Amino acid sequence: MALVTLLTDFGNSDHYVAELKGAILTCASGATLVDITHLVPPGDVAAGAYILGRAWHRFPAGTVHLAVVDPGVGTARAALAFSAHGHFFVGPDNGLFTRVLHDTAVQVVTLPTPRGAAPTFHGRDLFGPAAAALAAGHALGSLGEPLTGIPVRLAAPPPHYEGKTVVGAVIYVDRFGTLVTNLTAEEVPPYARLVVEDVDLGPLRSTFGDVPTGGLLAFLGSGGEVEIAVRDGSAARRLGLGVGGRVRARLG
Amino acid sequence: MALVTLLTDFGNSDHYVAELKGAILTCASGATLVDITHLVPPGDVAAGAYILGRAWHRFPAGTVHLAVVDPGVGTARAALAFSAHGHFFVGPDNGLFTRVLHDTAVQVVTLPTPRGAAPTFHGRDLFGPAAAALAAGHALGSLGEPLTGIPVRLAAPPPHYEGKTVVGAVIYVDRFGTLVTNLTAEEVPPYARLVVEDVDLGPLRSTFGDVPTGGLLAFLGSGGEVEIAVRDGSAARRLGLGVGGRVRARLG
Amino acid sequence: MALVTLLTDFGNSDHYVAELKGAILTCASGATLVDITHLVPPGDVAAGAYILGRAWHRFPAGTVHLAVVDPGVGTARAALAFSAHGHFFVGPDNGLFTRVLHDTAVQVVTLPTPRGAAPTFHGRDLFGPAAAALAAGHALGSLGEPLTGIPVRLAAPPPHYEGKTVVGAVIYVDRFGTLVTNLTAEEVPPYARLVVEDVDLGPLRSTFGDVPTGGLLAFLGSGGEVEIAVRDGSAARRLGLGVGGRVRARLG
Numbered sequence: 001m002a003l004v005t006l007l008t009d010f011g012n013s014d015h016y017v018a019e020l021k022g023a024i025l026t027c028a029s030g031a032t033l034v035d036i037t038h039l040v041p042p043g044d045v046a047a048g049a050y051i052l053g054r055a056w057h058r059f060p061a062g063t064v065h066l067a068v069v070d071p072g073v074g075t076a077r078a079a080l081a082f083s084a085h086g087h088f089f090v091g092p093d094n095g096l097f098t099r100v101l102h103d104t105a106v107q108v109v110t111l112p113t114p115r116g117a118a119p120t121f122h123g124r125d126l127f128g129p130a131a132a133a134l135a136a137g138h139a140l141g142s143l144g145e146p147l148t149g150i151p152v153r154l155a156a157p158p159p160h161y162e163g164k165t166v167v168g169a170v171i172y173v174d175r176f177g178t179l180v181t182n183l184t185a186e187e188v189p190p191y192a193r194l195v196v197e198d199v200d201l202g203p204l205r206s207t208f209g210d211v212p213t214g215g216l217l218a219f220l221g222s223g224g225e226v227e228i229a230v231r232d233g234s235a236a237r238r239l240g241l242g243v244g245g246r247v248r249a250r251l252g
Numbered sequence: 253m254a255l256v257t258l259l260t261d262f263g264n265s266d267h268y269v270a271e272l273k274g275a276i277l278t279c280a281s282g283a284t285l286v287d288i289t290h291l292v293p294p295g296d297v298a299a300g301a302y303i304l305g306r307a308w309h310r311f312p313a314g315t316v317h318l319a320v321v322d323p324g325v326g327t328a329r330a331a332l333a334f335s336a337h338g339h340f341f342v343g344p345d346n347g348l349f350t351r352v353l354h355d356t357a358v359q360v361v362t363l364p365t366p367r368g369a370a371p372t373f374h375g376r377d378l379f380g381p382a383a384a385a386l387a388a389g390h391a392l393g394s395l396g397e398p399l400t401g402i403p404v405r406l407a408a409p410p411p412h413y414e415g416k417t418v419v420g421a422v423i424y425v426d427r428f429g430t431l432v433t434n435l436t437a438e439e440v441p442p443y444a445r446l447v448v449e450d451v452d453l454g455p456l457r458s459t460f461g462d463v464p465t466g467g468l469l470a471f472l473g474s475g476g477e478v479e480i481a482v483r484d485g486s487a488a489r490r491l492g493l494g495v496g497g498r499v500r501a502r503l504g
Numbered sequence: 505m506a507l508v509t510l511l512t513d514f515g516n517s518d519h520y521v522a523e524l525k526g527a528i529l530t531c532a533s534g535a536t537l538v539d540i541t542h543l544v545p546p547g548d549v550a551a552g553a554y555i556l557g558r559a560w561h562r563f564p565a566g567t568v569h570l571a572v573v574d575p576g577v578g579t580a581r582a583a584l585a586f587s588a589h590g591h592f593f594v595g596p597d598n599g600l601f602t603r604v605l606h607d608t609a610v611q612v613v614t615l616p617t618p619r620g621a622a623p624t625f626h627g628r629d630l631f632g633p634a635a636a637a638l639a640a641g642h643a644l645g646s647l648g649e650p651l652t653g654i655p656v657r658l659a660a661p662p663p664h665y666e667g668k669t670v671v672g673a674v675i676y677v678d679r680f681g682t683l684v685t686n687l688t689a690e691e692v693p694p695y696a697r698l699v700v701e702d703v704d705l706g707p708l709r710s711t712f713g714d715v716p717t718g719g720l721l722a723f724l725g726s727g728g729e730v731e732i733a734v735r736d737g738s739a740a741r742r743l744g745l746g747v748g749g750r751v752r753a754r755l756g
Binding site for chain 2: 010011012013014015016017018019021022023025026029033042043071072073074075118119120121124125
Binding site for chain 1: 624
């Protein structure tokens with residue numbers, strides 16, 4: 001019986017996650033459920049896509065990843081299940097799987113809406129049972145019809161060059177106020193200097209201890225992206241920056 | 253070995269939930285624990301009762317539901333375990349089970365306070381071990397004496413009529429600021445118009461996508477109750493309404 | 505296959521906890537994971553140490569406790585695994601295990617940093633795999649070299665006497681705003697009166713119901729320490745007190 005991971009914007013304070021888990025465990029009683037998070041900001045598909053992209057590949061092959069950040073619930077947007085990289089994924093067709101799909105060809109099916117499903121809670125009534133079916137070993141192809149076309153993907157503009165400067169953007173802000181960017185080691189060599197809002201952060205550091213408490217630093221984060229942090233503090237607050245904010249690497 | 257669900261107001265930041273889980277797993281090592289929530293507002297028995305009422309029946313028969321929102325911990329209020337609808341329930345006798353008990357006859361036992369139990373932490377020292385005993389297959393009747401009388405139930409005034417208007421009330425506010433009411437499809441036919449604080453929300457919609465972003469809507473929620481929401485926003489904030497607030501359905 | 509408990513300051517809203525769990529379940533697929541908390545205030549080793557000290561011994565012998573509150577991640581601080589009281593512990597050598605180690609002799613090994621480990625995420629790349637190895641039954645001695653010297657312990661000044669008064673300190677504040685102190689039944693006999701900031705709380709009570717709603721009380725908490733609370737309220741807010749605040753017990 002497979003692992004099922006759960007990523008939603010349902011929050012931890014209401015009954016929604018429990019209803020979803022109950023629905024899964026009713027169909028797949030031996031499944032092991034692992035929360036990725038239920039605190040995606042409500043309706044923030046891009047944040048959900050980032051978190052899912054960071055987490056899914058850490059789990060063993062065969063894991064079922066259920067992701068529901070679904071502001072279009074109950075509308076005409078498709079409901080998807082697919083297999084990629086040896087894992088299964090279930091959720092709405094709204095870009096949530098952008099970071100799973102970017103480098104792979106996949107088999108995708110669209111899931112029918114079960115009779116009686118609540119139009120505002122497809123997590124419980126549609127996606128949950130589909131994830132449970134996959135966890136219980138049902139074939140992907142038995143869950144729905146093949147998708148015509150390709151799944152929705154979020155636009156993700158790559159960094160661009162302005163003379164000898166690479167200009168990237170903040171793509172995610174974590175709990176600590178650390179700014180994750182779309183810059184990677186490929187664009188930012190060791191001799192480059194990171195600059196945010198006229199603040200020169202110097203070259204990439206290795207870890208927080210490389211600057212004094214309260215100091216700003218840039219480093220290659222645990223997901224392979226350049227991150228901007230304040231040691232024992234919040235870079236988002238210090239710099240007044242959020243998703244979309246510009247981060248520059250000066251190469252000369 | 254059974255599933256054990258957990259609903260408390262202990263929060264997620266301290267050691268209380270872990271102490272409770274450790275106590276259960278020490279007595280019932282194979283139990284599968286599923287959190288409903290630990291973020292019930294401290295001491296808010298009515299909110300706990302609502303959440304439990306929404307979640308418990310989604311789990312398979314035989315599940316043990318441990319619910320501890322217990323402002324009267326250590327006082328003379330009884331400690332209960334009972335079986336209803338093929339599920340088991342354990343918790344204080346303060347109304348927390350109102351929505352489980354409303355339509356069923358049940359066998360209820362009162363749990364003795366174990367010697368040495370901390371007067372402020374019956375979750376860990378009394379209810380947890382009782383839930384573990386049920387999960388491990390012990391008979392309900394072996395846990396305590398039959399309750400004399402009936403369990404405490406919270407008063408839940410039904411909607412009333414004022415001429416051609418049904419007047420209901422908000423009974424729960426979720427993470428999204430969505431207002432759950434005590435009105436159901438029975439009182440609110442498709443031709444009725446929902447009105448809150450002089451704002452006319454029109455008839456029941458199907459889902460959020462039926463109004464523009466930022467729009468107010470009323471719909472039949474996933475629990476069968478009429479709910480008031482703002483698409484991609486908070487109805488509680490927009491309308492300045494909380495539990496007890498009036499919601500009207502105009503029938504003519 | 506053992507239980508693995510998790511205590512971190514990673515928060516519940518990002519991908520960090522899921523990455524850690526994925527890493528563990530990849531190495532130890534049958535492990536049962538139990539969250540203690542992931543909401544330790546960022547970098548607050550003392551709070552993490554208190555929570556761990558309250559929780560670990562509630563679990564069955566053989567449990568692996570993974571604790572990562574690690575502001576020095578990626579620096580020269582050692583990474584530890586050890587066995588104590590029949591349980592296993594894994595985490596940084598920064599005082600996080602102070603309350604586990606205070607009364608026991610233990611076998612401690614230092615964990616090497618795996619090649620390629622992210623310098624800012626030893627939880628996922630170093631501590632997680634070590635905990636998984638222990639959960640899978642690998643011998644502690646196979647994970648690293650014996651520690652030279654003893655693990656770091658946080659200073660914990662005991663209560664002191666000023667004439668007929670014992671002066672203790674707040675060591676932890678919980679979700680409810682309840683103040684946990686370093687005073688115990690040993691220093692505070694039944695005839696003693698508790699005093700905080702010139703407010704006389706009277707003698708130790710048994711439970712919240714012993715004072716009216718909104719009333720201040722002192723009681724012997726579920727961890728054996730004197731605690732200060734407000735019934736249905738927050739003592740931290742009422743008294744303006746936090747960790748380090750003075751609490752006095754007048755003995756005559």
